[in-house]
Amino acid sequence: TDEAQISFDNIVDRAGTMMRPTVRLGVTGLSRAGKTVFITALVHNLLHGGRLPMFKAYRSGRISSARLEPQPDDAVPRFQYEDHAEALIKERIWPQSTRAISEMRLTINYESASGWNRLFSAGKLSVDIIDYPGEWLLDLPLLEQDYRTFSENAVRLAASPARADLAEAWISRSRAIDVKAAADETLARELSDLFSQYLKACKSDERALSTLPPGRLLMPGDLEGSPALTFAPLPDLPVGSAPAGSLWHMMEHRYEAYKRIVVRPFFRDHFARLDRQILLIDALQAMNAGPEAVQDLERALTDILACFRHGSSNILTSLFTRRIDRLLVGATKADHLHHESHDRLQNIAGRLVDRALARTQGARVTTEVLALAAVRATREASVKEAGENLPLIVGAPLKGEKIAGETFDGNTKTGIFPGDLPEDPESFFQALESKDDADRPHINFVRFRPPKLETTAEGLTLSLPHIRLDRALEFLLGDLLA
Ligand code: GDP
Structure with a gap:
């Protein structure tokens, strides 16, 4: 039966874990939320010395190396990291999005911060990253x-x-x-x-x-x-x-x-075996499309979050024996906003998650909400207008993007005023319901080309720039590297 198979798998998993700690990290989100970009940027930053100041084990120099290793599951396609990284960095195009489940293993060698842990752990953590469409969770x-x-x-x-x-x-x-x-x-x-x-x-x-x-x-x-x-x-x-x-x-x-x-089979063989999960949501795109899209995102979140709070029904509980203990909800593409709005986006996403959680039953999973950009395609600037400093974001719009009648070629940079999010998330939801379109929050959403990597004065090429990717890593892996 499913249950017997799961408990057997669990025993094997656990035995394996004692010899060599592994964590199965699920990465999901509805299509085009940014899963492929997120995984590629995360791995690239860890392999190539990214700037990750809020990832403590990394900042304090306790991570001695990170490398890719063969994945444990022979029947699951491998996440095509090399192709995706090449597209992003060499060609500066966005990689091919997630179409089905895939997996890769990243192994981190580290030194534990406590002498006690150093005695008992191998100082090696294997992170199995499992990428799968969020659409499948809605089933x-x-x-x-x-x-x-x-x-x-x-x-x-x-x-x-x-x-x-x-x-x-x-x-x-x-x-x-x-x-x-x-x-x-x-x-x-x-x-x-x-x-x-x-x-x-x-x-x-x-x-x-x-x-x-x-x-x-x-x-x-x-x-x-x-x-x-x-x-x-x-x-x-x-x-x-x-x-x-x-x-x-x-x-x-x-x-x-x-x-x-x-x-x-998807829930039994894949979902039920995850330890940690990041769920990416494109709240900006939904806001841009209007109130119906935001309400729909909230409804989808409710259904998706219910998967992480199982325990409300017998059919479902029997499928889950291993429990996801941490869930990060990432509101992606924050580089489309000025940094003043990052916390606002985070608060609005947080309210969406709270509202969705209030409608689901079952055990609470430790949940955090973060506004982030796995790859930062813009930088910030400001213009003076009528004595006021207006915040801008600057980037190269993708080939074919049109702004105010001008069509871009993918190489020309331009500044745009991204629009403002209200400070108080409640007022955002009120404005959303307003009958008058002018009262609603408006975000200027332009698709930008991936950034050119910076090179230091010493000729060293830096890793992909990001926003708060280090905080995501700290929440998802920090305690396992303590
Ligand atoms: P997936 O379907 O969840 O795998 O989505 P992708 O990772 O392929 O991302 C879909 C699209 O969103 C990309 O092609 C990019 O245009 C955009 N995107 C994703 N992440 C970011 C980000 O961090 N910053 C920016 N500016 N755009 C992003």
Whole structure:
């Protein structure tokens, strides 16, 4: 059974851990939140002497070396660190984003700060970094939903103002069919495609919506095209159960297969084995897209955070034996703001997390919220306007970005006024609900090219610049290197 397998795995894991401490660090977030960039920057900074003053073991010189080692799981693709680092640094382009699960092992040699620990620990910590799409976490609630409930939820969500127009094609086609008619592969595929297209449209930059299960319809991984991924919810199901051989029956069967073949194994084999977790959220993008997107992000956070606070239900509890003991929520891309706004972004993200946590049940995990930029693509400046100093951020907008009619080529730097976040997070949420668009917070969101690495007077090339990456490391690993 799952449970027996998990406890056996745990014993093996624990025995291994005593001989050689390892920590399994999950990195997740919805697509384009910044997982690939985060992992690449973290590893690069540790391998290449980054500036990490708030990472204590590192600052005090107790970390003697860090290196990559073969990962322990042979069946999981390796995180393509070398390719991603080369893209970021040599080509100065953003690397290929996360599409499925991947993993890598970083081993840190260190000297413990206490003589007692020095006596008993090997002074070696292996960090297994596991990168996976946050969309997959949104599937956890499906384990407790039958096909009818899943369909009703999906149809209700599709009727909301931010989605109705996008869902139109899928809904109207679904309503035009007889769910009790004989199962038909072509029709199943058509409905599944229409439903996936609707989900993808919700993810577009303008809408930036977050809550979109089933996650694999957006991020299929290696199961693309399989029957377990070729289904869709059906609106207005009649009472009773699905007649054998009907389309309804086929969809229901595939939905159950999806849970059994895709969702459960992911939670059992990967999620349930994590010790620590960072969840990246692109709050800025959501703010930029408008109130619906922020509300949707909050809803997604609620579902995602529920995964870390399991204990509320039997089906789920049985999957988890190992417990995640630290969770960091990182509001990414803080380099799009002036530093005066970093704490404000952090406070707003903190409120979002609090509001989401208040709606979930179960044991509390030690949680911290941080505004950060894994890679800092901008620097700061200011201009004087009407006797006032206005803060600016300066960077090279990506090729093709347009600002005030000018199209950028990727090499030209420019300063922009990033916009302001309110000091008090409560007023942010109030303004968000305002009917008047002018009252709402506006962020100027321009995509910048990755930075050129600085070289010191001695000719030494520095590691990737960042914002608060060192604080993230301290929270995630600091106590293990004490
Ligand atoms: P993933 O889908 O979670 O793996 O997302 P990525 O790591 O690929 O990031 C998606 C995009 O967000 C990148 O292509 C960048 O444009 C942007 N991005 C991610 N992290 C940062 C950051 O720290 N600073 C800036 N300026 N942009 C970032």
